[in-house]
Amino acid sequence: MPTTPRAPAPGDPLIRLADVSRVFPARSRQGSPVTALDHVDLDVRAGEVLGVVGYSGAGKSTLLRLVNALDRPTAGTVTVAGREVSSLSERALREVRRDIGMIFQQFNLFASRTVWGNIAYPLTVAGVPKDQHRERISELLHFVGLADKAHTHIEQLSGGQKQRVGIARALATDPRILLADEPTSALDPQTTGEVLALLRRVNEELGITIVLITHEMEVVRTLADRVAVMEAGRVVELGDTYDVFAAPQHPATQRFVSTLVEKGPPPRALQRLRERHDGRMVTLSFRDGDATPADVFGAFIERGVTFELVHGGVEDVGGRTFGHLTFSLTGDDAAVADATAYVATLVELTTPASPREAS
Amino acid sequence: MDRLVELDSFFWDATRETLGIVAATLLIGGLGGLLLGVLLHTTRPGGIAPNRVVHVVLNVLVNFFRPIPFVIFIAAAQPAARLVVGTGIGNPAIIFALSVAATFGISRIVEQNLVSVDPGVLEASRAMGAGRLRTTLTVLLPEALGPLVLGYTFALVAIVDMSAVAGVVGGGGLGAFALTYGYRQYEPVVTWAAVLVIIALVQVAQFAGNRLARAAMRR
Numbered sequence: 001m002p003t004t005p006r007a008p009a010p011g012d013p014l015i016r017l018a019d020v021s022r023v024f025p026a027r028s029r030q031g032s033p034v035t036a037l038d039h040v041d042l043d044v045r046a047g048e049v050l051g052v053v054g055y056s057g058a059g060k061s062t063l064l065r066l067v068n069a070l071d072r073p074t075a076g077t078v079t080v081a082g083r084e085v086s087s088l089s090e091r092a093l094r095e096v097r098r099d100i101g102m103i104f105q106q107f108n109l110f111a112s113r114t115v116w117g118n119i120a121y122p123l124t125v126a127g128v129p130k131d132q133h134r135e136r137i138s139e140l141l142h143f144v145g146l147a148d149k150a151h152t153h154i155e156q157l158s159g160g161q162k163q164r165v166g167i168a169r170a171l172a173t174d175p176r177i178l179l180a181d182e183p184t185s186a187l188d189p190q191t192t193g194e195v196l197a198l199l200r201r202v203n204e205e206l207g208i209t210i211v212l213i214t215h216e217m218e219v220v221r222t223l224a225d226r227v228a229v230m231e232a233g234r235v236v237e238l239g240d241t242y243d244v245f246a247a248p249q250h251p252a253t254q255r256f257v258s259t260l261v262e263k264g265p266p267p268r269a270l271q272r273l274r275e276r277h278d279g280r281m282v283t284l285s286f287r288d289g290d291a292t293p294a295d296v297f298g299a300f301i302e303r304g305v306t307f308e309l310v311h312g313g314v315e316d317v318g319g320r321t322f323g324h325l326t327f328s329l330t331g332d333d334a335a336v337a338d339a340t341a342y343v344a345t346l347v348e349l350t351t352p353a354s355p356r357e358a359s
Numbered sequence: 360m361d362r363l364v365e366l367d368s369f370f371w372d373a374t375r376e377t378l379g380i381v382a383a384t385l386l387i388g389g390l391g392g393l394l395l396g397v398l399l400h401t402t403r404p405g406g407i408a409p410n411r412v413v414h415v416v417l418n419v420l421v422n423f424f425r426p427i428p429f430v431i432f433i434a435a436a437q438p439a440a441r442l443v444v445g446t447g448i449g450n451p452a453i454i455f456a457l458s459v460a461a462t463f464g465i466s467r468i469v470e471q472n473l474v475s476v477d478p479g480v481l482e483a484s485r486a487m488g489a490g491r492l493r494t495t496l497t498v499l500l501p502e503a504l505g506p507l508v509l510g511y512t513f514a515l516v517a518i519v520d521m522s523a524v525a526g527v528v529g530g531g532g533l534g535a536f537a538l539t540y541g542y543r544q545y546e547p548v549v550t551w552a553a554v555l556v557i558i559a560l561v562q563v564a565q566f567a568g569n570r571l572a573r574a575a576m577r578r
Contacts, residue, residue, distance in 0.1 A: 068486055090490075097488040108483035112501035112575075121497075122487040153577055173487075 013043035014209050020076035022062050036062040038233035049203050049210040051224030058230040060213040064179050068100045069093050098126050101170030105182035107162040109154045115165050116150045122172040140168040160191035180212040196222045217260040221317055229253045246287045246322035263324045264352035265311040273310050279330035283350045288320040291346035303339040305331040362546045373536035380522045380532055383454045388461025396469025407481055408491050424463040429521045433528055453530035468510035476502045505576030512568025516561050
């Protein structure tokens with residue numbers, strides 16, 4: 001008999017990884033064991049979309065597979081909705097897994113079945129009577145926008161359509177959690193947008209908690225409420241998506257964020273800018289709640305400093321904005337010094353430097 | 360040619376016997392090979408039910424039997440045949456020996472075709488809460504069905520080939536017929552007639568196999 005799950009108290013995390021490590025044994029006698037996860041603590045809140053980013057080998061796939069116990073930790077515990085899945089038997093897990101849908105980078109659809117057959121599979125596994133399949137499958141197909149493809153074979157679908165079938169299949173048993181393993185990495189940008197929009201609806205309309213792993217920051221920005229950044233088996237940064245984008249703390253996070261948002265001009269552009277502009281170069285970082293560009297412009301004008309915007313832009317993350325703007329400031333030296341000193345009290349001010357100059 | 364006409368009834372009996380031997384072997388050896396091949400695949404490291412000991416034992420067993428030339432295997436398997444089918448000679452003994460040999464041969468064909476199934480698809484099935492047996496029967500085998508049909512067609516042709524030596528333990532069929540009435544009695548036309556029928560059987564089998572495989576792969 002499965003143990004009765006403890007009713008989760010409100011505010012309890014839906015998924016909790018507590019001091020979790022996963023060490024893979026050495027592949028050969030000469031090799032050394034590989035630590036994929038190294039003492040990871042991570043909570044996933046009910047109803048949120050948590051993005052997990054990291055380079056290949058950072059441990060994010062391993063982390064995801066611990067949640068539905070496709071893999072087990074070598075130390076620590078994984079708890080899902082109050083049940084410790086890391087110690088359940090394979091048989092007991094079958095029931096838990098019906099509450100956790102999963103989608104994959106390569107879709108992993110059954111080529112031997114039609115779209116209908118793929119979505120029916122988890123229903124059959126879960127023991128849903130056959131006469132209820134029709135209604136449920138039709139509902140799911142409409143939700144993912146493939147109502148006309150019910151009897152199509154998988155190989156006749158485009159990549160985006162395949163992932164939508166994957167999503168429908170993952171949702172068939174009405175799970176509370178959806179695990180998404182690089183769901184858009186095999187798709188083109190246009191299709192990526194469609195799939196992300198669908199996942200957004202899965203979260204907002206169906207209230208399903210999503211744990212999404214990816215190496216694409218655009219995916220995180222579009223979908224995630226919070227971000228966990230992984231490096232070498234550890235979670236090195238965790239925070240609201242906006243904060244992580246607007247003020248990344250860890251070097252790994254900064255590298256990821258810089259793929260989408262440059263803080264200042266890159267070294268080569270900076271060199272060209274210096275040739276064209278002889279003023280003092282400063283980068284101002286604006287965040288929601290800080291002073292606005294208008295405040296800063298006012299301060300410059302008051303002090304008789306001429307400013308020219310040479311690089312940067314304003315970004316939107318989850319409806320909140322931030323931006324890194326690089327200005328060339330010209331005017332009386334004392335006035336420029338006074339203006340920058342004052343502006344630095346309003347917003348973060350940095351002097352753009354090429355790595356060589358900085359070192 | 361006249362001799363062939365005289366042998367007419369023997370000739371058709373021999374054809375029927377070959378068909379019977381091959382069909383029985385394909386059924387028994389085919390099922391045995393499927394079971395053994397699935398076990399080889401699922402118990403391999405990284406398979407859906409990894410088990411080092413079982414995998415190594417099965418591997419050694421298959422490698423032990425497969426290199427034995429069939430004509431020698433028939434003789435070596437006679438005591439076992441007496442034990443299982445009650446006789447060491449005739450068609451029951453040859454079906455027994457063929458089925459054992461086919462089990463080991465087909466197991467490798469099955470294993471190879473199952474390897475081509477994307478492990479991600481099996482993982483997806485597991486993630487949906489399916490057990491190992493269900494995953495094997497409703498995902499692993501259907502996903503490999505097209506190649507499996509082609510593999511079994513190949514095995515069928517090999518069984519027709521092996522069945523030709525049935526005569527050494529008093530079994531019948533076209534091989535025995537060709538040797539007895541053609542080769543030993545200096546009647547090349549009789550031998551060729553048997554060869555032609557065997558070729559026709561193989562052609563029909565291959566054609567049917569290709570059609571079935573294409574239907575399974577829907578291409």
